[in-house]
Amino acid sequence: MKQAVHFGAGNIGRGFIGALFSQSGYHVTFVDIADQIINQLNEEKQYNVKLATDQQETVMITNVSGLNNLKQENEVVEAIKEATFLTTAIGPNILPRIAPLIAKGLMARAEASSDKLYVIACENQISATDLLKGYILEHLDEGAKEKVLANVAFLNSAVDRIVPIQNNQGSLDVLVEPYHEWVVETTEEIPHIEGMKIVPELAPFIERKLFTVNTGHAVIAYFGYLANKETIDQTLADEEIYNQVKATLGETGAYLINQYNLDPVEHQKYIDKIISRFQNAHLNDGVTRVGRSPIRKLGPEDRLVRPALQAQKAGLSYTNLAKAIAAALLFDYKEDEDAVKLQAMIQEHGVAYALQEVSGLDESSELAKEIIGHYESLKK
Numbered sequence: 563m564k565q566a567v568h569f570g571a572g573n574i575g576r577g578f579i580g581a582l583f584s585q586s587g588y589h590v591t592f593v594d595i596a597d598q599i600i601n602q603l604n605e606e607k608q609y610n611v612k613l614a615t616d617q618q619e620t621v622m623i624t625n626v627s628g629l630n631n632l633k634q635e636n637e638v639v640e641a642i643k644e645a646t647f648l649t650t651a652i653g654p655n656i657l658p659r660i661a662p663l664i665a666k667g668l669m670a671r672a673e674a675s676s677d678k679l680y681v682i683a684c685e686n687q688i689s690a691t692d693l694l695k696g697y698i699l700e701h702l703d704e705g706a707k708e709k710v711l712a713n714v715a716f717l718n719s720a721v722d723r724i725v726p727i728q729n730n731q732g733s734l735d736v737l738v739e740p741y742h743e744w745v746v747e748t749t750e751e752i753p754h755i756e757g758m759k760i761v762p763e764l765a766p767f768i769e770r771k772l773f774t775v776n777t778g779h780a781v782i783a784y785f786g787y788l789a790n791k792e793t794i795d796q797t798l799a800d801e802e803i804y805n806q807v808k809a810t811l812g813e814t815g816a817y818l819i820n821q822y823n824l825d826p827v828e829h830q831k832y833i834d835k836i837i838s839r840f841q842n843a844h845l846n847d848g849v850t851r852v853g854r855s856p857i858r859k860l861g862p863e864d865r866l867v868r869p870a871l872q873a874q875k876a877g878l879s880y881t882n883l884a885k886a887i888a889a890a891l892l893f894d895y896k897e898d899e900d901a902v903k904l905q906a907m908i909q910e911h912g913v914a915y916a917l918q919e920v921s922g923l924d925e926s927s928e929l930a931k932e933i934i935g936h937y938e939s940l941k942k
């Protein structure tokens with residue numbers, strides 16, 4: 563049986579990427595540090611993906627097992643030796659931590675076989691696979707790099723499916739939205755995986771996804787949090803926030819249409835579709851999940867700052883994006899490590915310092931001034 567190794571047996575791992583491999587006839591070895599999930603995968607060898615619809619259709623996912631990367635290094639290396647695909651959905655900040663073990667696996671594989679391996683990071687981050695490749699190569703000497711690179715293709719991708727935090731302690735089943743899109747960049751022929759779309763140039767796809775789905779999501783999460791809302795769909799029912807989301811997606815939309823020559827009518831349809839996905843009450847998706855890791859989300863290449871800077875560069879409006887960045891700076895959720903760190907930074911050094919440190923924005927820039935203005939009014 564064909565083999566896939568997937569790092570991160572969490573929501574998107576089990577609910578999307580691992581499920582597609584299984585449905586394409588692969589055995590999926592999930593690699594994670596969560597013992598409970600790993601043990602359960604090995605005992606039950608299957609789980610259900612449930613669609614968040616009135617009917618709650620269910621798909622059974624079989625041919626799955628698990629390994630703990632902290633406790634079963636050798637087994638992970640063996641699994642990588644046998645795999646055709648190696649994917650991750652683990653969070654961009656975790657990629658450097660799994661890179662040494664992947665490097666070991668790739669080295670052992672290069673010694674044992676010349677079969678091709680496809681490595682794809684499925685994270686909400688532009689060029690996540692390139693980043694992972696960089697981290698992996700740091701752990702290989704020159705000779706090893708050459709051997710490994712001869713038979714490994716590193717492919718960037720964009721992954722879209724809303725998978726909330728699961729409310730079913732003790733079960734491997736995953737509730738997911740019906741919509742999904744997985745776009746992988748390559749000009750090579752690669753083995754067919756159900757639901758994987760191949761494109762020669764990823765930039766328009768990942769930017770369109772990140773600056774529509776994830777920008778819109780972030781706006782809802784940060785304004786929803788400030789308005790004491792629990793979930794994304796509840797927040798969108800608030801007319802003022804709904805209008806704020808539409809206005810912000812109007813700004814990212816103008817940038818995307820301009821940058822990638824998109825058809826404005828088609829792009830508006832894409833925005834409307836995404837807003838309807840956010841309104842899915844079956845998902846019960848919390849504003850604190852969607853707003854998680856605000857330092858990452860406020861990064862210069864991420865869903866808020868990058869489109870604002872790009873819109874500014876193109877002479878387009880970015881005032882609603884600036885407002886959303888201000889709202890993100892006020893996300894003081896105590897259970898989020900990043901949020902706690904960001905609030906401590908703002909408390910100690912001020913918001914201008916945090917914008918420089920986290921988003922790379924100079925205090926004297928027009929964007930920083932506008933964000934600080936919105937921050938002061940939202941704080942009141």
Ligand SMILES: NC(=O)c1ccc[n+]([C@@H]2O[C@H](COP(=O)([O-])OP(=O)(O)OC[C@H]3O[C@@H](n4cnc5c(N)ncnc54)[C@H](O)[C@@H]3O)[C@@H](O)[C@H]2O)c1
Nearest residue numbers: 570571572573574594595596651652653685686723724725
């Ligand atoms: N959930 C979604 O709607 C969604 C959609 C598209 C993309 N994504 C992206 O997918 C990635 C994962 O998101 P998620 O929602 O599935 O998160 P998650 O928290 O549900 O899953 C992450 C998994 O990684 C594991 N993990 C953490 N540190 C690890 C380590 N050092 N070694 C091995 N495993 C480790 C965790 O135990 C967890 O099972 C993120 O980059 C996210 O942006 C998520």
Ligand SMILES: O=P(O)(O)OC[C@@H](O)[C@@H](O)[C@H](O)[C@H](O)CO
Nearest residue numbers: 686721722723724725776779852
């Ligand atoms: O996963 P994050 O933290 O980058 O972003 C939170 C959500 O916006 C995200 O998980 C979406 O649900 C997902 O990207 C939809 O495809």
